[in-house]
Every structure is written in structure tokens, then in C-alpha cells.
Amino acid sequence: xxxxxxxxxxxxxxxxxxxxxxxxxxxxxxxxxxxxxxxxxxxxxxxxxxxxxxxxxxxxxxxxxxxxxxxxxxxxxxxxxxxxxxxxxxxxxxxxxxxxxxxxxxxxxxxxxxxxxxxxxxxxxxxxxxxxxxxxxxxxxxxxxxxxxxxxxxxxxxxxxxxxxxxxxxxxxxxxxxxxxxxxxxxxxxxxxxxxxxxxxxxxxxxxxxxxxxxxxxxxxxxxxxxxxxxxxxxxxxxxxxxxxxxxxxxxxxxxxxxxxxxxxxxxxxxxxxxxxxxxxxxxxxxxxxxxxxxxxxxxxxxxxxxxxxxxxxxxxxxxxxxxxxxxxxxxxxxxxxxxxxxxxxxxxxxxxxxxxxxxxxxxxxxxxxxxxxxxxxxxxxxxxxxxxxxxxxxxxxxxxxxxxxxxxxxxxxxxxxxxxxxxxxxxxxxxxxxxxxxxxxxxxxxxxxxxxxxxxxxxxxxxxxxxxxxxxxxxxxxxxxxxxxxxxxxxxxxxxxxxxxxxxxxxxxxxxxxxxxxxxxxxxxxxxxxxxxxxxxxxxxxxxxxxxxxxxxxxxxxxxxxxxxxxxxxxxxxxxxxxxxxxxxxxxxxxxxxxxxxxxxxxxxxxxxxxxxxxxxxxxxxxxxxxxxxxxxxxxxxxxxxxxxxxxxxxxxxxxxxxxxxxxxxxxxxxxxxxxxxxxxxxxxxxxxxxxxxxxxxxxxxxxxxxxxxxxxxxxxxxxxxxxxxxxxxxxxxxxxxxxxxxxxxxxxxxxxxxxxxxxxxxxxxxxxxxxxxxxxxxxxxxxxxxxxxxxxxxxxxxxxxxxxxxxxxxxxxxxxxxxxxxxxxxxxxxxxxxxxxxxxxxxxxxxxxxxxxxxxxxxxxxxxxxxxxxxxxxxxxxxxxxxxxxxxxxxxxxxxx
Numbered sequence: 092x093x094x095x096x097x098x099x100x101x102x103x104x105x106x107x108x109x110x111x112x113x114x115x116x117x118x119x120x121x122x123x124x125x126x127x128x129x130x131x132x133x134x135x136x137x138x139x140x141x142x143x144x145x146x147x148x149x150x151x152x153x154x155x156x157x158x159x160x161x162x163x164x165x166x167x168x169x170x171x172x173x174x175x176x177x178x179x180x181x182x183x184x185x186x187x188x189x190x191x192x193x194x195x196x197x198x199x200x201x202x203x204x205x206x207x208x209x210x211x212x213x214x215x216x217x218x219x220x221x222x223x224x225x226x227x228x229x230x231x232x233x234x235x236x237x238x239x240x241x242x243x244x245x246x247x248x249x250x251x252x253x254x255x256x257x258x259x260x261x262x263x264x265x266x267x268x269x270x271x272x273x274x275x276x277x278x279x280x281x282x283x284x285x286x287x288x289x290x291x292x293x294x295x296x297x298x299x300x301x302x303x304x305x306x307x308x309x310x311x312x313x314x315x316x317x318x319x320x321x322x323x324x325x326x327x328x329x330x331x332x333x334x335x336x337x338x339x340x341x342x343x344x345x346x347x348x349x350x351x352x353x354x355x356x357x358x359x360x361x362x363x364x365x366x367x368x369x370x371x372x373x374x375x376x377x378x379x380x381x382x383x384x385x386x387x388x389x390x391x392x393x394x395x396x397x398x399x400x401x402x403x404x405x406x407x408x409x410x411x412x413x414x415x416x417x418x419x420x421x422x423x424x425x426x427x428x429x430x431x432x433x434x435x436x437x438x439x440x441x442x443x444x445x446x447x448x449x450x451x452x453x454x455x456x457x458x459x460x461x462x463x464x465x466x467x468x469x470x471x472x473x474x475x476x477x478x479x480x481x482x483x484x485x486x487x488x489x490x491x492x493x494x495x496x497x498x499x500x501x502x503x504x505x506x507x508x509x510x511x512x513x514x515x516x517x518x519x520x521x522x523x524x525x526x527x528x529x530x531x532x533x534x535x536x537x538x539x540x541x542x543x544x545x546x547x548x549x550x551x552x553x554x555x556x557x558x559x560x561x562x563x564x565x566x567x568x569x570x571x572x573x574x575x576x577x578x579x580x581x582x583x584x585x586x587x588x589x590x591x592x593x594x595x596x597x598x599x600x601x602x603x604x605x606x607x608x609x610x611x612x613x614x615x616x617x618x619x620x621x622x623x624x625x626x627x628x629x630x631x632x633x634x635x636x637x638x639x640x641x642x643x644x645x646x647x648x649x650x651x652x653x654x655x656x657x658x659x660x661x662x663x664x665x666x667x668x669x670x671x672x673x674x675x676x677x678x679x680x681x682x683x684x685x686x687x688x689x690x691x692x693x694x695x696x697x698x699x700x701x702x703x704x705x706x707x708x709x710x711x712x713x714x715x716x717x718x719x720x721x722x723x724x725x726x727x728x729x730x731x732x733x734x735x736x737x738x739x740x741x742x743x744x745x746x747x748x749x750x751x752x753x754x755x756x757x758x759x760x761x762x763x764x765x766x767x768x769x770x771x772x773x774x775x776x777x778x779x780x781x782x783x784x785x786x787x788x789x790x791x792x793x794x795x796x797x798x799x800x801x802x803x804x805x806x807x808x809x810x811x812x813x814x815x816x817x818x819x820x821x822x823x824x825x826x827x828x829x830x831x832x833x834x835x836x837x838x839x840x841x842x843x844x845x846x847x848x849x850x851x852x853x854x855x856x857x858x859x860x861x862x863x864x865x866x867x868x869x870x871x872x873x874x875x876x877x878x879x880x881x882x883x884x885x886x887x888x889x890x891x892x893x894x895x896x897x898x899x900x901x902x903x904x905x906x907x908x909x910x911x912x913x914x915x916x917x918x919x920x921x922x923x924x925x926x927x928x929x930x931x932x933x934x935x936x937x938x939x940x941x942x943x944x945x946x947x948x949x950x951x952x953x954x955x956x957x958x959x960x961x962x963x964x965x966x967x968x969x970x971x972x973x974x975x976x977x978x979x980x981x982x983x984x985x986x987x988x989x990x
Contacts, residue, residue, distance in 0.1 A: 106176030113140045121166040133164045154580055154632055155651060189569045189592055191516045192506040192555050200246040201549035206234035208545040211534040214271035221319035225538045231271060237264045252297030254280045254288055270313040274323055281310035305359040316389045328384025332400050334376040343369040381417050385441050392447040395424040401439035401456060420454060434469045442486050449492040455483030461497055478505055478514055485533040489555060502531045564979040568592060571963035573625050575948030580633035586967055587638055591621035596980050599989040605653050611640035630672045639667025645679055661687050669715035673739055680712045680727060704742050707735045719818030724843050726829055728811035736843050745845055751809040753839055753849035810834055815866040827893025832863035840893050850893050855885060857926035867949035876958060878946025886937035910973050913937045939974045955989055
């Protein structure tokens with residue numbers, strides 16, 4: 092983020108301006124001055140190559156380059172600044188997905204199956220005009236015993252049939268493969284009896300219509316191709332490696348000598364080869380492979396097909412030499428039968444996948460290796476990916492060859508990045524759900540981007556699902572967003588979430604600039620797990636980021652270098668709810684009931700475990716705020732509604748209030764014995780915490796992003812959810828400077844002056860049970876933005892509120908009506924207008940629902956008049972001051988660059 096769209100214009104960013112020769116010139120200047128320049132010398136050197144800056148632009152540039160915060164610019168710092176700038180301009184540098192490729196939980200569709208499923212397929216709907224609908228159709232599952240089930244799109248049972256030998260009715264069959272024929276409403280079954288059985292599936296009937304018998308060997312793999320303008324073809328391979336293709340001509344009629352008048356048409360393969368059965372024609376390609384054919388696939392772009400075979404372990408003794416001319420995979424052209432591309436793989440190929448756009452061929456087999464082939468150079472694979480510990484049985488390619496999914500016999504799925512040759516994910520949940528020792532089959536639905544895996548059960552999981560842009564803009568994080576900050580130095584947005592990700596956004600271009608994953612972690616039972624980030628802030632120079640987590644850990648990050656500078660802890664298993672960076676001090680608070688002070692840099696830290704301030708809260712600290720006027724003050728509020736005001740310079744409390752009784756003060760005593768009495772007096776009338784059940788006690792400890800309910804809701808009715816100081820207002824008893832939102836939707840106004848106190852309050856919600864959980868204001872404190880638990884944003888005009896002589900203040904209402912369409916006259920006023928009509932102040936100028944669930948953060952950008960909102964629905968959205976929707980950070984929908 093070193094050069095990322097700061098206050099410096101794009102044409103003045105060094106890495107975009109300098110040439111290679113100018114970099115060498117800069118290197119020589121640094122070398123002559125012992126590899127460091129003063130800031131004045133750096134400005135002069137940059138001006139010699141044509142880069143001139145204003146004082147404000149150069150100050151921002153120095154803050155970005157000078158990470159040591161001294162009076163010199165080192166050559167290493169300058170070079171690191173250039174490298175980060177080049178990385179940010181690389182479109183692939185941050186093309187990192189927050190979600191793993193397989194992120195959703197398994198969907199159990201079928202359970203307690205009597206017969207083990209060996210084949211799953213989907214049959215689309217084909218209309219009379221030849222058009223195909225993949226959104227309508229039915230699923231087909233097959234067992235070795237010949238039991239075939241047809242299911243609806245949502246896996247409801249439709250038809251059940253049983254395939255038996257056509258001649259020996261009482262004997263059992265052994266199904267090897269099945270394939271649907273959608274355009275003919277038929278299903279083809281290949282069995283160990285060396286025959287192909289064709290069943291007609293119409294309505295609820297499952298009727299045998301045709302049998303191709305007396306095949307030389309049992310058929311082991313089949314694929315069917317059909318189209319409106321193409322003739323239908325069935326391609327199949329057998330036990331010996333022979334490949335044949337049958338073309339269907341349903342418009343032709345069978346002759347009387349070919350059993351046309353019987354219920355079931357029986358025809359031998361020899362008759363089809365000699366064209367004695369007009370509806371079918373067969374092309375015999377011969378023995379293209381030498382082993383059992385495991386997979387065949389049409390490839391329209393190559394005008395041919397691909398077939399692969401696997402060695403039969405019963406016929407090939409261990410250690411026996413392999414013939415040099417023995418091939419396991421072949422690409423056969425249909426236009427020129429002499430054109431063949433042959434591949435030799437040790438122990439054979441069990442499955443393969445082909446991507447036509449990139450002509451990428453991927454194969455997997457019993458040797459546990461995944462091979463990537465260039466079809467024009469079949470001598471050896473271009474890449475071999477190792478990682479599986481058992482035979483690979485299924486694989487598919489996604490996103491035009493960007494990712495490969497492979498599944499082995501243990502139902503362990505691995506996802507590979509083709510471009511970088513990296514393993515992205517190992518997914519093992521199938522192996523824990525499916526029965527061990529039973530082979531599993533799989534099917535990938537390209538339309539739904541879902542993987543179906545079945546054996547004794549049938550499960551479905553999404554694989555990199557596409558965003559339905561007709562219903563949503565997508566997500567910014569994978570879990571609720573907990574921290575939303577705006578960096579004024581780099582002019583960028585930083586967000587943190589419960590997924591332990593820290594993301595730096597260029598909000599003007601809707602682009603991720605950098606991603607830090609697993610920012611906070613803990614080890615449980617030997618497994619490293621991510622910890623939710625719950626609080627964050629910047630230092631005063633906007634160069635370092637401080638984050639706090641649910642387990643009480645704190646970390647300092649260099650956001651330009653994307654590295655962790657320091658890690659320390661407030662208290663074990665004590666959630667951090669608020670952090671502040673004041674000068675060389677760091678203040679952290681949360682479930683430990685008190686404020687803990689740390690030195691910003693460890694070399695100056697006299698208290699490695701932190702200096703604990705006086706304990707004046709009887710319960711968890713939920714929120715806090717720091718004033719922007721002198722003398723600096725801090726306000727903290729606990730779960731029970733205790734509001735304490737502190738002097739930041741001395742760390743001493745000077746006022747204490749109760750949200751339930753705001754007009755009275757709670758005395759601050761010197762002895763600590765009164766705290767226990769205070770705690771008992773406040774909690775006892777509302778039922779002791781020790782009397783709550785274990786479940787409710789856990790609910791009480793949840794973050795405010797999850798809304799409480801029931802008896803817990805009543806117990807928390809008067810706790811303060813958010814605090815906000817109005818920084819432009821002086822510390823005076825006649826000014827309302829501190830805002831606090833209660834659980835009942837009321838926002839209280841206080842003066843944090845020692846002689847001040849409660850000033851007033853107003854209702855900030857219009858829905859029953861709603862509450863304000865986030866607040867923000869502009870730099871001039873003209874507008875107040877409130878975000879509620881139900882996802883509503885309200886904008887209030889507060890410039891004339893809670894100040895001396897507020898009645899004499901003149902408001903330009905016509906100008907506000909131009910900015911806010913909400914103020915225009917409505918024939919039937921909405922609920923938001925009606926709820927605020929009786930309130931004399933403040934004036935409600937806007938109200939709209941911006942999220943589906945609780946708003947967790949607000950940030951207003953005065954320069955562009957943009958309001959950023961984050962929510963527990965995992966999104967970060969941009970809005971204009973008037974309430975017009977701009978977009979969502981992280982969405983594939985891009986917008987014009989914001990000024």
C-alpha cells in the first residue's frame with residue numbers, strides 16, 4: 092500500500108513515473124550519501140527527475156516511505172516503497188479469494204440407502220423442438236445390483252426401476268455403467284452380461300425397449316452426445332480396450348426380419364456393424380487401448396474423442412516389464428482416423444478432464460499423481476502434482492483451467508491452482524460422513540457449480556459458487572465484518588472480520604489492495620485456528636494498525652509492509668471490545684472489566700503485561716470513545732450501563748453515571764470495597780448471573796453483532812451499545828459532546844465536562860425491538876449517522892442541537908431538501924417520518940435500510956461525501972450522503988472511479 096492512491100496524484104506516484112535509468116540515477120545519489128538521504132535532499136533529488144510536490148503531498152509521501160519514523164530516508168525504505176507500488180499495480184497480486192474453493196457445509200440429500208450408489212448422472216429436459224433445458228430434468232442414481240432411481244431436481248423420488256438380464260430373468264446382474272439418452276427419453280445400461288440394455292423412461296414407466304447383445308467384451312465406459320443439428324452418438328469402450336461408436340437414426344424403421352414386431356428389439360453387434368439394423372450404425376475403432384477403458388469423452392473442439400484405460404492388476408504381474416508401445420490415453424480424431432495422439436502413463440489413467448479453451452488435459456490414476464498435459468507434446472506431462480495418498484478416481488476443471496478438483500478413493504478432495512501449481516485446499520469432510528471401505532462415485536454440475544458425491548449416502552457441496560447478480564452483489568468478507576476504518580494518509584479503507592482477515596480496499600476502484608489472512612490465531616488440540624478480530628484502530632500518523640481479538644490478543648501491523656510488528660496480550664480469553672492509540676500509549680479494554688495501558692513500542696514498555704487502570708466497572712466493557720478536544724477524555728461503558736469518564740493524561744476517573752438513571756451521578760470512592768456492593772446492588776434486582784442457565788450465560792458473552800432475545804433482551808435493556816464524541820465541540824457544560832445509544836433505541840446526549848452531565852435524549856429507531864449499535868459523524872459534526880441492529884441507517888441534522896442559544900441558529904432547509912430526497916413531501920409518510928415527527932430535535936433528514944442484518948461499522952468520507960457501512964451480513968457498502976447506493980466492496984460489479 093506504499094503508493095496506493097494517497098493524497099498524491101496518480102501521475103506523481105514514483106513507481107509509475109520513473110524509468111530504469113532514473114532508478115539507477117537515484118541509486119547513485121543514495122550511494123554517494125551512505126545509502127540515506129535527508130527528507131530535504133530526497134525532495135531535491137526527486138525534483139531533478141521531474142517530480143515536484145506540494146508541502147502536503149511531500150509530507151504524505153515521507154510518511155509512506157519513512158517507515159522508521161526518523162529524519163532520513165534509507166535506500167532500502169525507498170526500494171521497498173517502489174516494490175510495493177509495482178505489486179499493487181499487478182492485477183494478479185491480490186487476486187486471492189477470501190473463501191476457500193469448497194467453503195459451504197455438506198448438504199445431505201439422500202441417506203440410509205439400501206443399495207450402494209455407483210453412478211450419479213443428470214438428464215436434462217429436451218423439448219419437441221430440440222431445445223435443451225438444464226434447469227429442468229432429473230437425477231439418476233444406479234447401484235451395482237441394477238436398482239435405478241430417478242429423482243427430481245430437489246432430490247424427491249420420481250421413478251424407480253430395476254435392470255435385469257434380458258435372457259436370464261432369474262439371475263442377478265452386475266451393472267458396470269449407465270448413461271442417459273435425453274433426446275430419446277431412454278437410459279442405456281451396460282452390464283457384465285456383455286450387453287447394452289436400453290430402457291424407455293416416460294412418465295412413471297421404466298420399460299425395456301432394445302438390447303444390443305453378443306458384445307465381444309463387457310462395456311465399462313460410455314458417453315452420449317446429442318444436439319439439435321447433430322446426430323446422436325453413443326461412444327463406449329470395453330474390457331479389452333476397444334472403442335466403438337453407435338449412431339442413432341430413429342427416423343428409420345426396422346425391417347420385419349429384425350424383430351421389429353416384438354416388444355423388445357434384440358440385435359447383435361455384428362448385425363449393426365453389417366448395417367442389418369437401419370436405426371443404428373456402428374463404427375469400430377478397434378483396440379485403441381490395451382487395458383480396461385475407464386473413461387471416454389467427446390471433444391467437439393478437437394473433432395474427436397479422448398479415451399483412457401487403467402491397468403488390470405489381475406492381468407499385470409508386479410514387476411513385469413511394460414511394452415514400449417502400450418498407451419493408456421489417446422486422442423482420436425473423427426475426421427481423420429489416422430490422426431491419433433497417444434499418452435503413456437505408469438499404471439494407467441482412471442479419470443481425466445479436458446478444458447477446450449486452454450487445451451489443458453489433466454489425468455489421474457492409481458499412482459496418486461495428477462498430470463497436466465500439453466496435447467501437442469504428449470511425450471511427457473508438463474506438470475506433475477503430487478499430494479494424494481490413494482488412487483485418483485474423479486477430477487474436473489473449473490474457471491477455464493484456473494482450478495482443478497481431484498478426488499481419491501478415500502473421498503479426500505484436493506483443489507489445485509493451475510497457474511501457480513499450488514495446492515489451494517484439502518477437503519476431508521466427505522471421508523468423515525461416508526462409510527469407509529465402500530467406493531464412492533462423483534458428478535460435477537457445471538450449471539450449479541456443485542459436486543455430488545455418493546456411496547451409502549448422497550451429499551452435495553458447492554465448489555466456488557458464482558454470485559447470482561440478479562439477487563445479490565456478493566460479499567466483502569466470509570464472516571461478519573467487525574471493524575471498519577478509513578485511513579486518511581493512504582485514502583483507503585481497512586476492514587477486519589470474524590474470519591480473521593484484514594483487507595485493505597481501494598474504495599474508489601472497488602479493488603482489494605492487500606489481504607492479511609489468519610491475522611490472529613490460537614492453537615487448540617494441536618490445530619491452529621483463526622480467532623475473530625473484534626476491535627481495531629490506527630496510530631496518530633495513520634501508518635500502523637492495531638487489532639484486538641476475541642482471545643484477548645493484540646497485534647500491531649505495518650500496513651505498508653503488511654507485516655506484524657508486535658504481538659502482545661491484554662488478558663487470556665478476554666475479548667477486546669475497544670482499542671485506542673494515543674501518542675505512545677495503547678489503551679485496550681473488554682471483558683476484563685477495566686482499561687489496560689501498554690507502551691506503543693516494546694522497548695519503552697515498563698509494564699510488559701500492561702498497566703491496569705482503576706476498576707470502576709462491575710461487568711464487561713462494551714464500548715468506549717475518545718474525545719478530540721483538550722483536555723483529552725475517554726468514556727467507557729459496561730454491560731450494566733455504567734458510564735465512566737476518564738482523563739487521558741492522568742488515567743484518573745472524574746465522573747461516573749448510570750444509563751438507567753442519567754440525571755444522577757455515582758460517586759467515585761477511593762476505596763475499592765464499594766465496587767462489590769455496587770455490583771450486587773445493580774444486578775440483584777434483575778436476577779443474578781449465577782442463576783442463568785449455561786446456554787444463556789454463553790449468549791450473554793456473545794458480541795453485539797448477534798442480537799440477544801427473550802429474557803436476555805430484558806436484562807440488557809439499559810446497557811449502552813455505542814459511544815461517540817463530537818470532536819468539534821468544546822469541553823463545556825453547556826455543550827452536548829457525548830452520545831450514547833441504549834438498547835431500547837434511545838440515544839442519550841451528555842456533556843463530558845466535570846460540571847456537565849445528562850443533556851437530553853431522542854428516539855433513533857422506528858421498528859420495535861431495534862437499537863442503534865453504530866454511530867459516526869462528519870468532520871464538522873453537522874450530521875449524525877446511526878446504524879441499527881435491523882440494518883437501517885438514519886441521518887440526523889445535529890448542528891443546531893445541544894448548544895447554547897440553539898434557538899437562534901438558522902438552518903437552510905431548502906438546501907438540505909436538495910441533498911436529501913427523504914425530506915420531500917410524501918402523500919403517505921413512512922414509518923420513519925412518523926416516528927420522528929413528534930421529536931423537536933434533532934431533525935431526521937434521511938432513513939433507509941442498507942443491510943439485511945446488524946450494522947457493525949460506519950465511516951464518513953468528507954472529501955467525497957461517501958458513507959461506508961459494514962454489517963454482520965458480511966458486506967461493506969458505499970452510499971452517497973443523500974442515500975443513493977454506490978456499490979459493494981468486493982463485488983464483481985465495478986463502478987466508475989470515484990473522485
